[in-house]
Amino acid sequence: MLIPPEALIDGCMRTLIEAVLPDVSSRFARGQLYAVADVLQNLRDRIEPKRAPLEEEARSAGEALARVAAVLGEAGRADLAAAVRDAAAAAPEAPPAERAEALERAVVEAFAQISALPAERAEPARRALAAHLAQQALREVALLKASLLTEISKG
Amino acid sequence: MSGEERRVSGEERRASASLEDRLAAFLAARLGADAVRVLALERSTEGFSQETFRFDVEVACGKQRETKSYVAKREPVAGLLEPYDLEPEFRVLHALSQDPLPSPPTPFFERDPAVLDRPFYVMECLPGEVPVPAPKPDGSGPLDDAERKALAPQVASALARLHAIDWKAAGLGFLGAPGPGRGAAEREVERWAARIRAAALPTPPVLAEAVLWLRENLPACDEITLVHGDFRIGNWLIERAGERSRLTGLLDWEMVHLGDPLEDLAWCSCLLWRASGPNAGCLVPPDELAALYAVASGRTVDAARVAFYEVLALVKMSAIMLTGIRAFRDGRTTDLRMAIFDHQIGFLMAGLAMMRGHFAAIGG
Numbered sequence: 001m002l003i004p005p006e007a008l009i010d011g012c013m014r015t016l017i018e019a020v021l022p023d024v025s026s027r028f029a030r031g032q033l034y035a036v037a038d039v040l041q042n043l044r045d046r047i048e049p050k051r052a053p054l055e056e057e058a059r060s061a062g063e064a065l066a067r068v069a070a071v072l073g074e075a076g077r078a079d080l081a082a083a084v085r086d087a088a089a090a091a092p093e094a095p096p097a098e099r100a101e102a103l104e105r106a107v108v109e110a111f112a113q114i115s116a117l118p119a120e121r122a123e124p125a126r127r128a129l130a131a132h133l134a135q136q137a138l139r140e141v142a143l144l145k146a147s148l149l150t151e152i153s154k155g
Numbered sequence: 156m157s158g159e160e161r162r163v164s165g166e167e168r169r170a171s172a173s174l175e176d177r178l179a180a181f182l183a184a185r186l187g188a189d190a191v192r193v194l195a196l197e198r199s200t201e202g203f204s205q206e207t208f209r210f211d212v213e214v215a216c217g218k219q220r221e222t223k224s225y226v227a228k229r230e231p232v233a234g235l236l237e238p239y240d241l242e243p244e245f246r247v248l249h250a251l252s253q254d255p256l257p258s259p260p261t262p263f264f265e266r267d268p269a270v271l272d273r274p275f276y277v278m279e280c281l282p283g284e285v286p287v288p289a290p291k292p293d294g295s296g297p298l299d300d301a302e303r304k305a306l307a308p309q310v311a312s313a314l315a316r317l318h319a320i321d322w323k324a325a326g327l328g329f330l331g332a333p334g335p336g337r338g339a340a341e342r343e344v345e346r347w348a349a350r351i352r353a354a355a356l357p358t359p360p361v362l363a364e365a366v367l368w369l370r371e372n373l374p375a376c377d378e379i380t381l382v383h384g385d386f387r388i389g390n391w392l393i394e395r396a397g398e399r400s401r402l403t404g405l406l407d408w409e410m411v412h413l414g415d416p417l418e419d420l421a422w423c424s425c426l427l428w429r430a431s432g433p434n435a436g437c438l439v440p441p442d443e444l445a446a447l448y449a450v451a452s453g454r455t456v457d458a459a460r461v462a463f464y465e466v467l468a469l470v471k472m473s474a475i476m477l478t479g480i481r482a483f484r485d486g487r488t489t490d491l492r493m494a495i496f497d498h499q500i501g502f503l504m505a506g507l508a509m510m511r512g513h514f515a516a517i518g519g
Contacts, residue, residue: 002356002477003484003497011483015491101357108363115367130516133361137508140501147499150289152492155200 009044054096061103064132068110071125080113190215204235224280230273233487235479244408245276250325257404281404283392290430296437301397307438309402311447318380318416332413337373339414344369347474354477361504362473374460376415384410386419387428388436421464426506469507476500
């Protein structure tokens with residue numbers, strides 16, 4: 001998630017109060033809407049993102065980076081291999097969100113590192129990173145609910 | 156335009172009397188009318204970027220009374236394509252107002268914040284509705300078979316017409332022509348890469364890889380044309396009448412620029428606008444749309460170039476979503492539609508991973 005839960009809840013509150021409430025004319029519905037806002041404002045300081053998906057991201061990225069470092073080493077690019085290993089090692093152990101984010105940054109850097117290799121030598125490293133990205137995409141999509149885009153667009 | 160638009164809401168409703176009055180005063184002056192009354196002002200929900208208001212006006216000139224329908228587009232405080240500048244888009248629409256292309260005649264632009272708080276332009280309201288590029292509950296696309304059959308050649312012809320516009324003669328050189336060869340592709344890649352950087356959010360690795368790939372695979376093009384930049388279902392105004400359906404308008408020109416014409420074809424054909432189905436723009440299979448466009452335009456459609464711009468399309472949409480997420484995260488907008496991108500971007504990254512072939516690495 002690119003918007004921290006607290007910011008997301010603050011934004012929902014702001015939208016409900018500033019943009020939705022003035023259009024709600026039923027007293028009961030207004031009361032319910034205030035109740036939603038009350039629930040949200042008391043939720044914001046009690047929640048944090050689930051650890052398990054973040055830990056899985058970090059594990060997957062870490063494994064991909066280790067394979068990339070190995071390929072770079074085998075290709076005679078000890079300097080690039082060390083850079084990849086160092087970037088992975090620099091990721092903090094905790095909190096999980098920060099660890100996952102740091103390892104994803106290292107994955108981004110690894111793509112740039114392997115572009116320095118001839119295509120055929122880069123291929124195994126590229127495949128390791130691609131596998132990580134594919135699995136990451138599947139994990140993300142598995143968490144998504146059916147889109148309400150039509151309702152959002154049509155009101 | 157769809158009838159399913161909502162009334163102005165919240166603060167806008169409280170201020171709507173003055174908004175209507177201010178619009179009326181503005182139009183009376185521009186139309187040279189004795190009096191103008193603004194009626195049925197509604198804010199549209201379809202556009203995610205600029206603020207769009209539809210309204211009717213009753214114009215009095217001497218003893219004559221006339222009713223007209225207009226649409227006003229206003230810069231938002233914050234949004235998907237910030238920083239905003241409506242003027243280039245207005246200048247293009249104004250220049251095309253007499254062209255056979257079904258773009259809305261757009262007579263007025265105003266930058267003075269004293270009029271409507273922020274810059275806006277006014278265009279004539281065209282008939283039709285805007286189908287949303289999303290599947291129906293039964294999984295089918297937004298258009299039925301007869302509509303698709305009728306509309307596909309019209310869409311291809313409109314795109315060909317758009318690309319045939321003599322932009323120099325039309326005074327559109329101010330948009331800035333890219334350099335020859337790979338200049339058009341390079342400029343677009345860097346335009347959207349810069350927006351990704353400006354959002355200052357963690358870049359999803361699949362997105363970063365796609366940008367790298369684009370930079371390493373820039374295609375050359377030998378012809379620079381006007382490029383709509385957002386030519387797709389959702390910006391097509393359509394009169395739905397089965398096999399007699401008509402494309403009545405091309406909307407939302409805020410990403411207009413000069414570049415490679417195949418960029419528009421790729422944007423319209425890409426995964427984003429297929430409503431989970433197989434059809435480009437929810438119309439016909441991508442190859443078929445490309446063939447219709449090739450016939451209408453007389454151009455050869457280079458599949459590799461289209462493939463490049465289809466990857467760019469998803470990168471571009473990522474940049475747009477990240478910009479919206481940033482605006483919401485910073486509290487600069489109360490539009491919750493910006494917040495939905497925080498999870499919608501997951502679908503986009505999956506699409507990008509598929510287009511870049513990453514699933515092959517896990518046997519997919």
